[in-house]
Amino acid sequence: MKKPLIGALSALLLAGAGGLAGAAPAAARTAEPAPPKAAAPVAVDFAGTVALSNCSGSLVRLPGSAAGDPALILSNGHCLETGMPGPGQVVTNRSSNRSFTLLSSSGGRLGTVRASKIAYGTMTDTDVSIYQLTSTYADIQSRYGISPLTIADTHPVAGSAIKVVSGYWKRIYSCNVDGFVYRLKEGSWTFKDSVRYTSSCNTIGGTSGSPVVDVATGKVVAVNNTGNEDGESCTVNNPCEVDQSGKVTVRKGINYAQETYLIPACFAPGNKLDLNRAGCVLPKP
Structure with a gap:
């Protein structure tokens, strides 16, 4: 897990009806509604x-x-x-x-x-x-x-844009949900259905407990907790992924969170x- 720290360490494409000009009087055509615009991303900051x-x-x-x-x-x-x-x-x-x-x-x-x-x-x-x-x-x-x-009451979605907001470091990490881990083993502990980040969320010690916020909704979908620091397998600070068949995968430098839904x-x-x-x-x- 991300070691606790002590003391001071603290576009949208618009679909137009592309028919030939003059093929029919404008009044005789039924205009198709434009597709709905995607919701604007929520501004994620340190409030909360x-x-x-x-x-x-x-x-x-x-x-x-x-x-x-x-x-x-x-x-x-x-x-x-x-x-x-x-x-x-x-x-x-x-x-x-x-x-x-x-x-x-x-x-x-x-x-x-x-x-x-x-x-x-x-x-x-x-x-x-x-x-x-x-x-x-x-x-x-x-x-x-x-x-x-x-806190969202629905499962997070793979590929979603997320931000990990650390109040300890006053730092915001931006990445995506890379996928989900059947079992994440770290030392004596086993976590189920964990969130794996894409590599740009390179969280560090002190970011433990940071909310993982879905950029589309502004809701908390997970809580940041660990990452593989040294490439070791299944040790403390070096969690390993275990799939349903028991296959173990180690991803050095990749970080994880636990779902909160x-x-x-x-x-x-x-x-x-x-x-x-x-x-x-x-x-x-």
Whole structure:
């Protein structure tokens, strides 16, 4: 995984009816509607991102979240202040007073928000942590003028343009979803259906927990977590890809993220974690 850092390290083609001039009176022709224009890409900046002491993260909402709900912060399981969860370990509803630096659209420091608990954290199947804050979305909007990013509830799409936004480094990486990995093995951990980036997202330590934002929608589709640094196979900081037949592939210098579309199904109204909800398939304690 992208090692946590300590301390200061911190066109559209327009289809015209091309018939011969004068072939028929204009009034007698039925004009075909022009194809719809593709939606303009969303401007992705640092608004909604946060910096942790050792990682990156983002202020997020679920599709059904309300302004008065306690706000949530998304990061990696391996960024938890309690240490990296072991294989099979799931942390839920554990008290926390961790602080997060909330950033402006340009990456400037707006202020600090604080956790009340770790709602969910694991490195089993995925690599995710979700903190619940002492503030509501409305509180944060009123005080800082910042709205949360929305976690998409649909699977990301291969080829999509994405941006990985690191609040720790105040750096934005731009690339595409290269594809999906059946199993990504790293040391003792195994991640399922991981996102593989194209090579231009050359993320580094401290970018762990960065939201992966779909440029077309502006929604979070994954959380950045690891990459193969040295070309080793299946070791820590050198994850390997394993396909359904068991074939192992090593891609030195390629980086990965964990999908987040499974998260919304595991939260009830009020942003309350409920791993027993219908459709929730996140690992349970």
